[in-house]
Amino acid sequence: MIPQRNSFWDENAYAPWTPQWMGKELVFCLVERRLPKRLLVRKKIRPGWYYALKIKNALSSKRKVGFGPVVEGEYNIGVRGSRIDPIVDCINRKSENYSADIFFDFGEMARFDLIVIVKEFHPGVYPLLEQLKVQGKRFVYDIVDNPFCTDPRSVSYHDHPEFLRMMDGVISSSPVQSEDVRPINPNVVLIEHPIINFECSTYPQKATVDILWQGYMANVEAMFRLHTILEKVRQESGRDVRMIYHSNCPTRTDGMIHYIKWKIRDWQKILASADIGIVIKPPDNEVQRRKPSNKVLSYMAAGLPVVCTPTEADKLIMEHGKTGFFAYTDEEWYRYLKGLIEDPELRKAMGMRGREYVWERFTIEKITAKYLNLFDHV
Structure with a gap:
């Protein structure tokens, strides 16, 4: 050839x-x-926040921690909004021993004592990692939802065990990720996502019952099997049921199906105005079953009862029958959705229990404390 x-x-x-x-x-x-791309990302940094980080780290005598590479703009709730920025800010507010900053390019890592490589990496960076390790730098890899990466050069941790061996510690976001890593690098700890949405449902009486899915349209196909089930429940219950996809798509309506374009300024409001949060993560999909629990976490933080086909990570934060339901078959989806659609008091009770549970355990401060504990031991 x-x-x-x-x-x-x-x-x-x-x-x-x-x-x-x-x-x-x-x-x-x-x-x-x-x-x-790099200029676009830099443009989407609040200058005051960014340069305050630089000055604070330059003047600090604390151990310097760098999080990156930053490859996303600020105005989203991807790895920047859900992992890097809130943890960096909390470290700088709370820690007596560490000062945190971000970096855009791997070439910036030399200015830190401890480097947290978040999600994105590629083999081309290995020689630099080896050089910096000789200089006494320590490295932690934060998997998040790798291999869903932004940089086209980035690769999957699952296919590159040599990278995991170079790390002094690894942060997983799910039990399945931990199982992947532990035979290669035993210094792995599971740290959940922090809560980043703060608006909560007030459980108002309204004409519609809104079922919500938030996420990227690339992941939505598994949800379509529920349309027939929801239509059946709608007809049997007499309720005005709406299936809302809040995603990166044009706003439009197709019968009971509503697509709403996702915007950073109103995502929390739309989430809190829904009645039930749903998601299907197919257990036979090797990528989906490794995903973290941030979607279910955000539903629960907003006070919504949840029905989901869960990952192992979801099972750690949600209790079947108490804060929501695990549904695998169409019959289970029908039964649990019908029960919640027809009973607003059940929706409220489950939603309130779920919100209380996650706010006791997964605040930014509590998750940051887990990072700091890991840093103390690498």
Whole structure:
């Protein structure tokens, strides 16, 4: 087979910020009418917050911790909003021993004593890691939901055990991730996501019963099997049931199905205005079964009862029959949804129990304390 030559347009292979790299990025910008990704990310940083971090870390005598690489803008609830930013802020408020900052590029890691590589990595960074480890730097890998990565160079931790062996500690987000890592690196600890949504349902009486799914449309297909079940419950109960997909999609309505475009300014309000939170994570999907519990956590933090086909991570924060229901078969989904749709008091009781449970255990302060405890032992 004749090898294919790489097209000029495939990628920018020059070293970042060299004249050649900047020239090629400029050509890309002119043709695609976009900013280079790193500049776009930097643009979406609150300057006051970002430079306060820099000054605070430069002046601090505490042990310096860096979280990154930051490859997302600020205005989302991905790894930036749910993991990096709140933990960094809390460390700087609470810790007597550590000062935290963020980094965009792996080349910035040398200025830290302890580096938390969050989700994204690629083999090209291995020589730098080895060099910094010789200098006494310590490394922790935070899996989050890898391999759902933003940087196209990033790879799956599952396929690169050599990377896990280089780490002084590993943070998993689910029991399945822990099982993956422990035979390779026994210094693995499960740390849940912190709560980042603060608006709560007031359980108002209203004409509709709103069933909510929040997430990326790439993950929505598993939910479609519920449409027939919800239509059946709608007809039998006489309730005005609405299935709401709050996602990266245009706003539109198709019968009882409502699609609402996700926006950072109102995601908490829409979440808290729903009546039931649902999600299906297919247990036979090897990627989905490793996902963390942040979706279920956000539903519970908003005071919603939850019906889900759970991951092992979801089972750690949710109690079947008390704060919601685990549903696997269509019959179970029908029974549990029908019971909640027809009984507003059950919805309220389950929602309040779930909210109380997660707020006792998964606040930003409590999750940050787990990070700090790990840092003390690596």
